[in-house]
Amino acid sequence: MLDRPSAEPPGVAGDRGGAVKFVNFAEGAGMAVAAIRSQKLRSALTILGIIIGVATVMAMASIVHGIRSQIFNTLEVVGPTTFRILRFFSSTPLNPDALPREVRIRPVLRRREADAIERLPEIHYSSIWVGVFERLEYEGVRSQLTVVYGADERFMEVLGGAIISGRTFTPTEVRTGTGVVILEREAAEKVFGQVNPLRRVMRVGGRAFRVIGLYRKPENIFQPPGQEISAIVPFEAARHAFRYDETQSLLILVKPRDGVTVDAAMDAATLQLRRMRGLRPGDPNTFDMITSDQILNVFNQLTGVFFLVMIVLSSVALMVGGIGVMAIMMVSVTSRTREIGVRKAMGATRREILWQFLIESATLTFAGGAVGIAVGLGAGQVLNGVLRFDTGVPIWSAVVATGISIGIGLVFGLLPANRAARLDPVEALRYE
Amino acid sequence: MTRDGSLIRVSGLTREYRMGAETVHALRGVDMEIYRNEYVAIMGPSGSGKSTLMNIIGCLDTCTVGEYWLNGVEVSGVGDDELARIRNQEIGFVFQTFNLLPRATALHNVELPLIYAGVSAKIRRRCAAQALERVGLADRMQHRPNELSGGQRQRVAIARGLVNEPSILLADEPTGNLDSTTSAEIMGVFDGLHQQGQTVVMVTHERDIAARARRVITLLDGRVHSDTVREAA
Structure with missing residues (x-):
């Protein structure tokens, strides 16, 4: 029962180095x-x-x-070169009824300013937009408050996506502010259900609009929850139909021509705006310009x-x-x-x-x-x-x-x- | 300085404890020498200092005054880490209550000293298995302590004490928790180990257990009272 072990004595005195730690x-x-x-x-x-x-x-x-x-995806789709001009840029919401003096002294953005910028050789697209929150309604079915843009016929230049049926605005509709609307596909499904919305008259923010097109937004773009784009109407139509805030709802979206850097386009747009507003050298800008990078930074x-x-x-x-x-x-x-x-x-x-x-x-x-x-x-x-x-x-x-x-x-x-x-x-x- | 074959030599060993304001003199100057291959029983009534002496010999405790030479090395006054190393290399402990790790298998329990010796897993397992075979538990290696009888547990503990090939096997009342049949069996294991050349030091208060040793040292009030060597039969 009691046999001597044949193995060498295992206790080796000097063997307590690095191996010990692992053991x-x-x-x-x-x-x-x-x-x-x-x-x-x-x-x-x-x-x-x-x-x-x-x-x-x-x-x-x-x-x-x-x-x-x-967001990166959105910038990728829309083009990272698009920049926006605002009356005043603030990362926190402003109370429109109690604007600070520095904001009040600045003029409200005008459509002719956007048009003047678009005439610049550096610029591919420039247009004034208004963004509001309104409800869509058709035959008693009402949506939540959703984002409605007043824009122009080339809004896809900035938003990406495509018209999938019907058509976009005509220049005349944009200029005169005709009551026509292009619906975002998913938003249209919510209020129209199985009914084909084309050529039907619906209510946007309580006003009558005729549906002329269906729009599909690009995949995987960033829209903060509750801020999905649901409809686009001509800018002048939106201006007349909806209440909006002149500081935070109005913006000019600018896209430089291919081969023009964002900085060069911004410089050109800045000069144009300053000239139109009669600012002297040394006067501060009476508007803010922000790039996609800055939005990302915010x-x-x-x-x-x-x-x-x-x-x-x-x-x-x-x-x-x-x-x-x-x-x-x-x-x-x-x-x-x-x-x-x-x-x-x-x-x-x-x-x-x-x-x-x-x-x-x-x-x-x-x-x-x-x-x-x-x-x-x-x-x-x-x-x-x-x-x-x-x-x-x-x-x-x-x-x-x-x-x-x-x-x-x-x-x-x-x-x-x-x-x-x-x-x-x-x-x-x-x-x- | 020490006679050839001397494994343990203590002289003037004194150990005092402070218990609040009082000082307890557990050892009051113990001198003794234990030689290689001896089988020594340390006896004495409770409070005689035998546990304290045992702890000092086992390098679990240090003396207040005195000298302790183990295997030619002065132990009194070395640091904690060095004491741990000496315990690991020189001492095999067998306790009254077995003191096995409850969640570990018999094999893993026996491996424990080798883990702290830094032995690799493969060699560890082989040595532990051999030690278990030596105490007749080759078929119980994967059992946990709660699956083993008292006698088997104590055998596992003895195997653990042996696995590092220590200079001394130090047993503290190894049969205190066992019935008489099992006690006899365990004592048989110790006898066998001693016959194979293992130095055994055993603390006990049972006269018949002590009688199996060749030499009986009796302590009384922290001093060696008697030291008798039985002639080989």
Whole structure:
């Protein structure tokens, strides 16, 4: 029964270098998995905070990414060279009844200004538009408030998409402001159902308009929820039919000719407008020009703030989760005092015990992070699906989330692990 | 300095504990020497200091005053990490309550000292399996402690104590939690190991267990009271 072993003595004194760390890492991870398995519910509750925190960040990243890719796509479709002229550019809404003096001293944009810009050799397209929120109505079926543009017959130059049936405006209709409307296909389906809307008279914002065309917008373009374009009418018709805000609803959309840079086109348009408005050299511009890049920047700032708020909120969840992990690790250390004593008796150093518990808590939070990433991505997919955005999440956000959850395990595991490492082996072995 | 074959030499070993305002003198100057291949039982009533002596010999604790030489190396005064290394290389522990890791298999329990010795997984598994074979548990390697009887658990613990080929196998009341039949069986394992040349130091308060050792050291009030060597039969 008792045979001498034939193997060489395995305890080689000088063999405790780099290999120890890996061996010890495997032992720590194995211990962690065993501990998590034996306490499934407790572990799940412990990492709930981590799951929520990571899931929030991931869902936000997914949504912001969806919106961003949509905006890039829009710019791609519409042409990144299009720029807009506004009476006053503000990233926050202005109260039209209490405009600041700096806005009031500026003249309202005029159609002839847009036309004058279009006559410039650098410019391919320039037109004044008005954007309003109105309801569509046909035989008692009413839509929500949707975006209606007053534009011209070449609105596709800026919006992209195409007329799929019927026709666009005639120059006469645009000039005289005839009551005709081109409906966006999906919006038309909502109020007309199975009825073919062409040549029928409907109400837009309570006014009668005859449908002359159906328009299909480009795929995957960015339209903030609730701001989908539903109809386009001639500019003059919109101006007469709808109430609008002279500062925020009117804009001149300008597209440079091929081969002309945005900067050159903007310079030319600026000069033209200044000349028409009789501004002397040194006078400030009485209008604002913004490029697609600037719109993107504004959006980036907004989503940046949004993102920051979400990160702050989810760090609170992560903190709470981390404290939960710390508490559970404390319990774990106490309930395994004897085990720690045994490990020390078997030759584990303080550092090895410290690392084993750090690895255990990092494994816990890593598991939480992994679940959180899955939940967050799932939620993001669902939301983007509902909002009909392109889905897809930057890989870095998953990497960062994983890193952060492991980091939380290490940081909040430090106190319990240190307590375990400092246990006196004699005391620990005697612990009941 | 030490006679050839001397494994443990302690002199003037004193250990004091502070319990609040009081100082407890657990050891009051112990001198003794244990040689290679000896089978020593340390006896004494509770409070005599035998557990403290055991802890110091096992490098789990250090003495307040005195000298401790283990295998020719002065142990008193070395740091925590070095003590851990000595425990890992020189000492095999067998506890009264077995102290196996409940969630680990017998094999993994036996592997534990090798993990801290930095031995690779493959060699670890082979050595642990051999140690389990040595104590007659070749067919129980994948069992967890709760699937094993008390005697089998203690055998796993002995295999764990042996796996690093330690200089001393240090057993603290190894039969304290076992019935008399199983005790006899476990003592048989120790006898066998001793016959193979293993140095065994055993703390016990049971006279018949101590009687199996060649040498019995009795402690009383933190001092060596008697040290008797039984002639080989």
